[in-house]
Amino acid sequence: MTPLNIVILAAGKGTRMYSDKPKVLHSLAGKPLVQHVLDRARALQPHQICVIYGHGGDAVPSAMQQYGAIFALQEPQLGTGHAVQQALPHLSDESRTLVLYGDVPLTQPDTLQHMQQAGDGLVLLTVNLDNPSGYGRIVRNGQGRVECIVEQKDANAEQLKIKEVNTGIVLAPTAKLREWLGKLQNNNAQGEYYLTDIVAMAVQQGVSVHTVQPAQVWEVEGINSKSQLATLERTWQQVQAIQLLNQGVTLADPARIDIRGKLVCGRDVEIDVGCIFEGEVTLGERVRVGAYSILRNASIASGTEIAPYTHIDSSEVGANCHIGPYARLRPGTRLAEDVHVGNFVEIKNSDIAAKSKANHLSYIGDSTVGSRVNIGAGTITCNYDGANKFRTIIGDDAFIGSDTQLVAPVTIGKGATIGAGSTITKDTPDGELTLSRSKQMTISGWKRPVKEKK
Numbered sequence: 001m002t003p004l005n006i007v008i009l010a011a012g013k014g015t016r017m018y019s020d021k022p023k024v025l026h027s028l029a030g031k032p033l034v035q036h037v038l039d040r041a042r043a044l045q046p047h048q049i050c051v052i053y054g055h056g057g058d059a060v061p062s063a064m065q066q067y068g069a070i071f072a073l074q075e076p077q078l079g080t081g082h083a084v085q086q087a088l089p090h091l092s093d094e095s096r097t098l099v100l101y102g103d104v105p106l107t108q109p110d111t112l113q114h115m116q117q118a119g120d121g122l123v124l125l126t127v128n129l130d131n132p133s134g135y136g137r138i139v140r141n142g143q144g145r146v147e148c149i150v151e152q153k154d155a156n157a158e159q160l161k162i163k164e165v166n167t168g169i170v171l172a173p174t175a176k177l178r179e180w181l182g183k184l185q186n187n188n189a190q191g192e193y194y195l196t197d198i199v200a201m202a203v204q205q206g207v208s209v210h211t212v213q214p215a216q217v218w219e220v221e222g223i224n225s226k227s228q229l230a231t232l233e234r235t236w237q238q239v240q241a242i243q244l245l246n247q248g249v250t251l252a253d254p255a256r257i258d259i260r261g262k263l264v265c266g267r268d269v270e271i272d273v274g275c276i277f278e279g280e281v282t283l284g285e286r287v288r289v290g291a292y293s294i295l296r297n298a299s300i301a302s303g304t305e306i307a308p309y310t311h312i313d314s315s316e317v318g319a320n321c322h323i324g325p326y327a328r329l330r331p332g333t334r335l336a337e338d339v340h341v342g343n344f345v346e347i348k349n350s351d352i353a354a355k356s357k358a359n360h361l362s363y364i365g366d367s368t369v370g371s372r373v374n375i376g377a378g379t380i381t382c383n384y385d386g387a388n389k390f391r392t393i394i395g396d397d398a399f400i401g402s403d404t405q406l407v408a409p410v411t412i413g414k415g416a417t418i419g420a421g422s423t424i425t426k427d428t429p430d431g432e433l434t435l436s437r438s439k440q441m442t443i444s445g446w447k448r449p450v451k452e453k454k
Contacts, residue, residue, distance in 0.1 A: 003047035003095040004116070005174060007087045010034050010102030011054030011074040016225040022056030024102035025063055026229060029236055030260020030278055033223060034060065036105035038067050043109050044116075047095060050087040051102070060102075079192030080168065081184045084177070093175040099195065101168055104222045106236060111214045115171045121208035122176075122199065124149075125169035127220050128213070135165035136196050138211070146209040149196035153189035166196055167220040176207065244271075252291075266302060290324060298329075301337070315347075318354070336371075353396070366408065367392040376402035376420065383408045395430065399448065417448055 014023025024034035034051070041049050049069040053060040054077050061071040072086040084099060091097055098115070100107065107125075115123045124146065126138050136149045137159050149166045150159050172180075180198035188194065202209055214220055218235045221228070240263075241254035249265045251257055256273040263277045266285035274292040281295045284302035289295070291308040298312045306312070307324030314331035317323065321339045329341070332349030339352050342359035350364050353371040358364060360377035366389050367381050379400050381392040390408035394400070398412050401420030406412065411427045418424060419435025428434040433446040 003092065004044060005048045005050070005087075005091045005095050005097040006041045006044065006046045006100060007084055007091075007097060008034065008037050008041065008049065008051045008069075008100045008102050009080060009083045010037075010060055011052050011077050011083055012103065013055035013077075014103070014224065017229075018226070020056075022053075022059050023223065025056070025059060026223070028105050028223070028229060028233055029240075029258075032063060033105045034064060034102035037100050037102055037107075038064060038069065040107060040109055040112065041098075041100060042067070044098075044112060046098075047092070048090060050090050052083045052086050079186070079190065080195035081181055081193035081197065084195055085181050085193075088178055088181065091174050091178075093178065095174045096171055097174045097177050098171045099169060101222060103224070104167070104169070104220060106221070106232070107169065107214065107219045108216075111212065111219055115169075115212045118171075118210040118212050119208060121173070121210060122202045123171040123210045123212060124199070125167045125220065126164050126211045126213055127167055127217055128163045129165055129217070130163070132163055132165045137162040138164040138166060140164075145203075146199060146211060147203055148200040151188065151190070151194065151196065167214075168195070169220070170195065170198075172198065172202075176202070261297075272308070284319070293324070307343075364392075366390065367394065369394045370396035370398065370414065372396060373398045373400070375400045376404065378403040379406070380404075381406045381408060401435075417446075 010024040012023050017023050017026060025032045051069045051071050052074050053071055054074045070090045074083045074086045115125060134152055136151045137155055139147045139150055139159060141147050180201045183201060184193040184197055186193050199209060221232055223229050223232060237258055240259045241251055241257050244265065245251060245254060247265065248267060250270040252272045257271060258276045261277065261279040264282045266283060268286045269283050270288045272289060272291040275289050276294045279297035282299045284300060286303050287300050288305045290306055293306050293308060293310040296313045298315050300317045301319040303320040304317055305322050310324035310327045312329040315329040315333035317335045318337040318339065320337055321335055323341045326343045327341045328346045330348035333347045334351045336352065336354040338355045340357040340359055341347060344361045345358045346363045348365040350367040352369040355371055356369055356373040358375035362375055362379040363381065365381050366383040373394050382405050383389050383392065392406050392408045393411040395412055395414035397415045399417045401418050403421045404418050405423045407425045410424055413428050413430035415431040416428045417433045419433060422436045424436060426440060429442060433443050
């Protein structure tokens with residue numbers, strides 16, 4: 001197969017965005033517009049990716065440097081043809097070159113693959129629009145073959161009636177592209193070097209010109225304003241919601257969900273309104289996510305219920321847990337099965353073993369908590385001394401009374417009980433009651449109360 005180069009045009013200022021940020025760095029579905037394009041470009045496994053940047057200085061190369069692309073500066077900006085010319089020194093003639101746009105983020109892989117399969121010569125991605133105003137028109141001859149592309153400002157009255165328009169996305173033999181770009185003129189209404197002028201050159205030389213159309217119009221919608229960005233955001237969220245519904249996920253309202261990354265769901269998952277999923281999130285079978293919860297880079301095992309207004313970030317939650325409402329799991333949290341984390345409980349960088357509970361108003365940070373531990377309301381692990389952080393270890397079957405401060409580093413023994421209102425600064429023994437309301441003491445032989453049978 002002929003090697004593929006990809007050139008991404010990302011030099012535009014985006015005047016109508018009214019922002020100091022380069023247009024292509026504005027976000028859609030949680031990531032910059034140009035990152036969407038780079039992700040799709042990389043999926044085609046090209047020989048080379050070249051990004052043309054301009055406005056915003058090095059902001060685009062700095063933000064996207066992890067992609068391993070070549071970055072070429074277009075200064076000044078003299079049109080799309082001039083932009084592609086900046087990439088030519090980096091492109092091999094023994095290849096084909098696909099031109100994409102950094103502000104057209106949602107062109108799907110299938111569409112780009114169809115372009116590669118359309119045939120040799122020049123391939124154009126076109127679309128039929130009910131209102132083609134502002135777009136270059138695809139002019140065909142009597143046999144239906146493409147003759148040229150005429151920009152809106154250069155079109156006559158008859159050409160303005162054409163509904164088929166140019167998306168700007170083209171695929172061409174690199175050697176021919178180099179030749180055609182060298183012949184571009186700027187004698188047009190804009191005084192720019194149009195990439196679209198290569199179509200007429202190809203026709204004149206007898207090079208075949210093919211056209212491909214996307215499955216959906218939104219694949220080729222570009223962003224020039226915050227209004228267009230907001231509209232395309234909702235369109236894309238609706239597309240993702242429909243995909244979830246088709247996979248069997250129950251959505252309380254498909255219009256009120258935001259997926260800003262990748263969401264993978266098992267069977268019988270239920271998601272209430274207003275939930276946001278960022279990064280990579282996995283929901284196991286029968287997981288229920290309550291209203292207005294935010295999950296980022298999280299793995300939730302089967303049967304777990306997340307109550308409304310819960311925030312989970314970079315954490316792992318085991319099976320059959322109950323989280324929230326108003327709970328917050330911060331990065332590094334790992335919960336085993338059947339753990340309960342209640343309202344206004346915050347957990348960070350901690351491991352909590354099976355069947356343990358922290359049901360109210362507590363902070364657990366940098367801790368290792370055993371199985372069947374009960375953490376009373378208002379408990380705090382004091383893990384930070386102002387300069388360093390230390391770990392708290394709580395043994396299996398421990399009971400931590402309400403309003404307790406555990407000053408790390410400290411270990412609470414297995415089966416130990418900590419009296420309410422205590423400040424614990426020393427390790428406590430297994431199976432004993434320890435409290436420190438005036439001073440810390442251990443009461444030997446104390447027995448924990450047993451619930452009376454009713």
